[in-house]
Amino acid sequence: xxxxxxxxxxxxxxxxxxxxxxxxxxxxxxxxxxxxxxxxxxxxxxxxxxxxxxxxxxxxxxxxxxxxxxxxxxxxxxxxxxxxxxxxxxxxxxxxxxxxxxxxxxxxxxxxxxxxxxxxxxxxxxxxxxxxxxxxxxxxxxxxxxxxxxxxxxxxxxxxxxxxxxxxxxxxxxxxxxxxxxxxxxxxxxxxxxxxxxxxxxxxxxxxxxxxxxxxxxxxxxxxxxxxxxxxxxxxxxxxxxxxxxxxxxxxxxxxxxxxxxxxxxxxxxxxxxxxxxxxxxxxxxxxxxxxxxxxxxxxxxxxxxxxxxxxxxxxxxxxxxxxxxxxxxxxxxxxxxxxxxxxxxxxxxxxxxxxxxxxxxxxxxxxxxxxxxxxxxxxxxxxxxxxxxxxxxxxxxxxxxxxxxxxxxxxxxxxxxxxxxxxxxxxxxxxxxxxxxxxxxxxxxxxxxxxxxxxxxxxxxxxxxxxxxxxxxxxxxxxxxxxxxxxxxxxxxxxxxxxxxxxxxxxxxxxxxxxxxxxxxxxxxxxxxxxxxxxxxxxxxxxxxxxxxxxxxxxxxxxx
Numbered sequence: 001x002x003x004x005x006x007x008x009x010x011x012x013x014x015x016x017x018x019x020x021x022x023x024x025x026x027x028x029x030x031x032x033x034x035x036x037x038x039x040x041x042x043x044x045x046x047x048x049x050x051x052x053x054x055x056x057x058x059x060x061x062x063x064x065x066x067x068x069x070x071x072x073x074x075x076x077x078x079x080x081x082x083x084x085x086x087x088x089x090x091x092x093x094x095x096x097x098x099x100x101x102x103x104x105x106x107x108x109x110x111x112x113x114x115x116x117x118x119x120x121x122x123x124x125x126x127x128x129x130x131x132x133x134x135x136x137x138x139x140x141x142x143x144x145x146x147x148x149x150x151x152x153x154x155x156x157x158x159x160x161x162x163x164x165x166x167x168x169x170x171x172x173x174x175x176x177x178x179x180x181x182x183x184x185x186x187x188x189x190x191x192x193x194x195x196x197x198x199x200x201x202x203x204x205x206x207x208x209x210x211x212x213x214x215x216x217x218x219x220x221x222x223x224x225x226x227x228x229x230x231x232x233x234x235x236x237x238x239x240x241x242x243x244x245x246x247x248x249x250x251x252x253x254x255x256x257x258x259x260x261x262x263x264x265x266x267x268x269x270x271x272x273x274x275x276x277x278x279x280x281x282x283x284x285x286x287x288x289x290x291x292x293x294x295x296x297x298x299x300x301x302x303x304x305x306x307x308x309x310x311x312x313x314x315x316x317x318x319x320x321x322x323x324x325x326x327x328x329x330x331x332x333x334x335x336x337x338x339x340x341x342x343x344x345x346x347x348x349x350x351x352x353x354x355x356x357x358x359x360x361x362x363x364x365x366x367x368x369x370x371x372x373x374x375x376x377x378x379x380x381x382x383x384x385x386x387x388x389x390x391x392x393x394x395x396x397x398x399x400x401x402x403x404x405x406x407x408x409x410x411x412x413x414x415x416x417x418x419x420x421x422x423x424x425x426x427x428x429x430x431x432x433x434x435x436x437x438x439x440x441x442x443x444x445x446x447x448x449x450x451x452x453x454x455x456x457x458x459x460x461x462x463x464x465x466x467x468x469x470x471x472x473x474x475x476x477x478x479x480x481x482x483x484x485x486x487x488x489x490x491x492x493x494x495x496x497x498x499x500x501x502x503x504x505x506x507x508x509x510x511x512x513x514x515x516x517x518x519x520x521x522x523x524x525x526x527x528x529x530x531x532x533x534x535x536x537x538x539x540x541x542x543x544x545x546x547x548x549x550x551x552x553x554x555x556x557x558x559x560x561x
Contacts, residue, residue, distance in 0.1 A: 218343030441478025
């Protein structure tokens with residue numbers, strides 16, 4: 001009985017595609033009734049002039065820069081214009097496109113994984129390879145860490161990017177497997193064109209060329225050795241340089257936009273602001289989260305909080321960073337003995353590089369869309385582990401029901417994760433419950449402000465006032481707590497946010513003047529003291545601070561007279 005079921009549903013013909021489609025539909029179907037959310041959807045979709053402006057050369061120039069979302073993504077802008085032309089801002093249509101793209105990525109992953117299984121495990125029966133590939137694609141399809149890319153309209157570029165990269169990798173596999181030189185050239189050209197399309201979709205796939213190099217060296221074992229003729233080495237390096245060069249263009253445009261247009265996100269910091277070792281430590285810790293998100297599919301969240309300085313050296317960050325560094329060192333030392341493991345670890349690391357925040361302020365990449373691409377490699381490696389290298393046919397003893405139970409468990413967890421995207425209220429209520437929500441008072445207050453604005457638009461003024469009060473309280477308490485632990489710069493920044501959104505009470509303005517004096521920012525301190533004196537002309541603490549400010553402003557020579 002099980003043999004007939006698996007043959008029809010998992011191994012050949014239209015059965016695998018149909019069963020995967022039914023699985024994705026069963027988990028994600030509620031999203032067709034979901035709304036847009038006030039979490040970047042207004043910037044990218046509903047209030048984005050790139051979607052609604054008439055065609056012009058000026059619009060074309062805007063589509064080709066990254067200023068709107070600080071990312072180079074011209075193909076998604078064109079896709080968005082197409083959806084809008086056909087359906088306007090009907091959220092069902094936008095969610096439908098996102099889910100179709102996710103399904104397309106799933107359907108492509110299965111044959112790519114099957115081809116890899118047959119290549120790397122010679123002697124594995126084709127039917128068994130098909131069933132294992134189906135299981136791998138199903139696990140990737142419904143894993144809770146991948147729900148965001150399918151259910152959040154703003155994340156639509158992720159599955160589109162993966163479709164192009166999977167298509168590119170399929171062509172690449174055909175090129176390296178054929179003995180026909182013309183067919184190989186054709187395969188490489190198509191692989192390059194599809195990779196280029198992914199770079200036009202989203203720069204997260206910019207390190208795809210590094211993954212190909214890692215796969216050639218340690219997984220496929222086809223890279224020339226250092227003893228090979230220089231011509232062979234140069235030809236191999238040149239081939240991969242062709243994959244990397246257009247990626248660098250997308251990265252450069254993204255970097256330039258984020259540097260010159262800091263209105264949406266903070267501009268990239270300099271090394272003087274965030275030094276090299278802090279970047280490496282945070283990047284290593286976030287690389288660890290790529291693995292933990294796969295192995296612990298709970299508490300997934302789109303929140304990506306900037307970390308205050310005191311959290312950068314927290315036990316969580318230091319432990320994850322240390323484990324990642326030690327793990328990579330062990331893999332490198334054992335690269336000759338376990339080349340495939342080396343290729344998987346280094347290859348998935350290469351794919352994860354663009355999402356590790358190495359060019360940003362220290363932040364915690366718990367956002368699950370960031371693992372959408374590197375998890376393809378990790379899940380593929382997990383499936384490969386199920387096949388003994390010495391006796392591939394022995395995998396037939398693996399019970400199909402056991403695999404279905406694993407897929408079923410992930411589907412249940414994924415279905416629960418789908419529900420958080422129903423609307424703005426549901427999403428923010430979920431975010432509020434996550435531990436990382438309180439890590440950054442500035443972002444916490446920002447979410448409350450968005451929530452308040454949404455409530456106001458929905459005709460709930462009492463709730464809107466309550467959310468604005470939460471935002472005000474969060475910023476005020478965050479500033480005072482930062483000052484109490486000596487993080488005066490952070491305290492000043494939070495008080496600036498409070499002042500911009502709600503105004504600053506005289507007591508807190510006086511305290512900020514005290515913090516600014518301690519930071520030797522005398523001009524800013526003087527401005528705050530002048531305003532505090534106008535509000536509290538008789539306040540003794542303000543008078544004392546003014547005297548201190550006046551003494552410190554005098555030339556050093558006057559202090560000796």
